[in-house]
Amino acid sequence: MTDPAYPEIWRRRTARQSLLIWAGWFFLVALTAWCWQVMTRDTIWAFVSDAPIQAADIGSRMWPPRLSYMNQLWGPLWDTLNMATLGTILGVILAVPVAFLAARNTTPSALVLRPVALFIIVASRSINSLIWALLLVAIMGPGLLAGVIAIGLRSIGFIGKLLYEAIEEVDTAPVEAITATGASHAQLLDYAIVPQVLPAFWGITVFRWDINIRESAILGLVGAGGLGLKLQSSLNVLAWPQVTMILIVILATVIMSEWVSARVRRAII
Template identity: 80%
Template sequence: MTDLPDRWQPRGRTARLALWMGWLCLVALFVWCWQVMNRNTIWLFVQDAPRQAADIGSRMIPPRWSYLPELMGPLWDTLNMATLGTLLGVILAVPVAFCAARNTSPLPLVLRPAALFVIVASRSINSLIWALLLVSILGPGLLAGIIAIGLRSIGFIGKLLYEAIEETDPRQVEAVTATGASRAQVLNYAIVPQILPAFWGISVFRWDINIRESAILGLVGAGGLGLKLQNSLNTLAWPQVTTILLVILATVVLSEWVSARVRAAII
């Protein structure tokens, strides 16, 4: 008869020791991060923050509704920036997604790693960073914002789309291939119909996200509502800031509603 332990343990001794060491390392990391944060933090300013926030909040109320007509043009620019940027991102992301998917990549050893690198690079750099670089190259304006949103959208659309391509039913591909169809015909008749609902859903969802991002790209010179917000902040026109924030909030809520309705109708 084998010897049994006096008390059952969910983990072995080695696993428990590794778990405790993991917690110890996590606590040490937290303490180190706290010290790094405190190194450049002036706590007198932090203590005074509630009073400063209340003071600014009192200056922001009531909103300056007479400033609303001046925001219609920048609002239209923001919507155009988000729409054209999304369109650019879709155009660039579709071939990248097909090259990144295992079942559609024409050269898996060459094109697939390159496509995955493009997707990771696009997702790693925030749209504000793209806008800063493009404003420095192209100058301030909507063009820099459109390209920045397009470059940022490649990673989001490309990743979700290539995952949808890899999840297609292989039996449909085999059935079309058995008819003697070419590679292009297999893509057109077996793969594309399966991913179309996901494609439209991803595109609309990204458009909704890009409206939020385009609203702040003006802070770095890309135009739109963000430019008006930056000017109001620089002149300490707090009632105008409140009006701009309310317009951005209303735009985001409306775009979220439109996105949800469109995705529900498609999917």
């Protein structure tokens, strides 16, 4: 029984819980220190200490940008936009059926087709578009086609995941009402599910196109064409004013695509 002269002090956690929390923090700090040691094991710290001087030197060489080089960037810029657009269209064409197969409320087979569709989505999202482009360039040779397919394969996972989640979150009332009329599965999709998912579909597509413009701008580093190819060639010959001009063009393109996608999403949603 508690002594009235010495009332029991309230504690948020028991002594065991506090000990476990401190042990967890100690393990986290120790793990962080070990990871830092592994990551910096081969680091040459003399180069790191000299990095600000080297960065300032390269920055001085990059300015001012070579404005006359812009005449050689219009073609690669057009290729980059086409790569992003065609890759997005390819990704949408492949992702839509995968999304309907992955959604619990629309898949014909939850035991076979749904796991296959989910595997395709995960596999697409786990491999970066740069890696896809590297593999496709090795298989198909350099060119825009490899970049378009790489963008499309990468887009399947992004569009498919967001779209199948949107399909699973549709309002069930229209679905139940149309099902009660004896409608077929195709009619159920056409009249109850697709109209609810359509705004999300367009928003996801435009958002992915905006992302693909960023990614297609660097796929030329592995031979897929576009602005990245010009960037790689300028870096190889240390033409820093040209590199600055290319970076300005990429930045302006990304800003414009962000503005366009924001306006389209606002108009749709």
